[in-house]
Amino acid sequence: MACAAQHDSKTKLLDAALQVIRAKGYAATTVEDICSQAGVTKGSFFHHFKSKDDLALSATAHWEAMTEGFFSAAPYHEPSDPLDRLLGYVKFRGAILAGELPDYTCLLGTLVQETYATHPDIRAACDRGMSRHIAELTRDVEAAKKLYAPKARWSAESVGYFIQSVLQGSFVFAKAKQSPEVVRENLTHLKRYLETLFSHPRKLKGANS
Amino acid sequence: MACAAQHDSKTKLLDAALQVIRAKGYAATTVEDICSQAGVTKGSFFHHFKSKDDLALSATAHWEAMTEGFFSAAPYHEPSDPLDRLLGYVKFRGAILAGELPDYTCLLGTLVQETYATHPDIRAACDRGMSRHIAELTRDVEAAKKLYAPKARWSAESVGYFIQSVLQGSFVFAKAKQSPEVVRENLTHLKRYLETLFSHPRKLKGANS
DNA sequence: GGGAACATACCGACCAGTCGGTATGGGGTC
């Protein structure tokens, strides 16, 4: 029973869900949309998921698993200097802006906007997923702070949230403008802010040059 | 024929649309939701609007008109120093975070996320509305740049987009966390960034204190 | 042969949009 093909349909459905929901939004996505994108039938869908909402929940878990693997395998973790890792993260986020919009935007950000008032469990799942990613990030912020700005009054966590907020907001404008250009420019601003925040010796007066 | 009461229902429908769409998202909002919120009937709705999509378009125009009046009447325009006006804007955005989430989040940001791939005209309307607001903002950025950072390589417009991206992203997290607290913290970071960006003499070393 | 994986036909609720109708009020005519 535990052969790989068993979960093939389920994985296909989850992958399809990530794509379709990011493109059309959750409410506008029909179960049949996901099925046809995945190349399976509705019977299969409801064999694996109790309901559409259940799929959404599973999709957030799937998303978390995917992104966690993706980011932990990324090369920006290599530097021993935590600030370099942090700036590497920002640079990395710029480097992965390829393909169509649904390929690089965030499922959780899209999902939570539509469901925060009507689907408490989905909202909570999105919150959990985003917070977990931020917690990862915050670790490097914390370490960099200890090194470069130990007395600063801002919290490492708030910087983590700020970074993610810039990204989420950038995606909104990417969608409005149908282009990742705004994301890139915003990442440049973000990088500059982080550098000044840590009084990074290598590029201290970079703000106005 | 031109009595004020004539357009009363239409205005009520538009006001209701702003609330309901921001709370439930566009696709999940039914025409009857809006009607009952506005206290009018479906017949009236389709007398004033050709379709649900037509309402969305009118709602963006209504939103633009409302917000333009709201922001142009705000006190942050008073200072003669453009940087003070800019920082005043950021402070003002923090001051208006009252009431429920749908009361202070942005209709256009919510709308465009759901419609960018499926409703080209709504997407374009959202883009137009957000760009217009940013253009206003950019004027002050431009003036402040001339005064305080004339040789900086970043464009005033990109700063305008950055400010709005921070806000839009903050709203995503406000929805995920059911609280405007993240918005406030992000505005603090944003203020600090703007100050360093303009090398504001009054608070130059504020970044790490 | 028994259960998990998948397929097909179908149901019922819901919802955007329609349609025939009523109410109101302004303007022209005598």
Added chain:
DNA sequence: GACCCCATACCGACTGGTCGGTATGTTCCC
């Protein structure tokens, strides 16, 4: 002022299609 005409505003039952979910197989693997 009495009358009619007609446009605009508004009402709510109805319809046709869509979509989440179910019921009933069928296939295939252990």
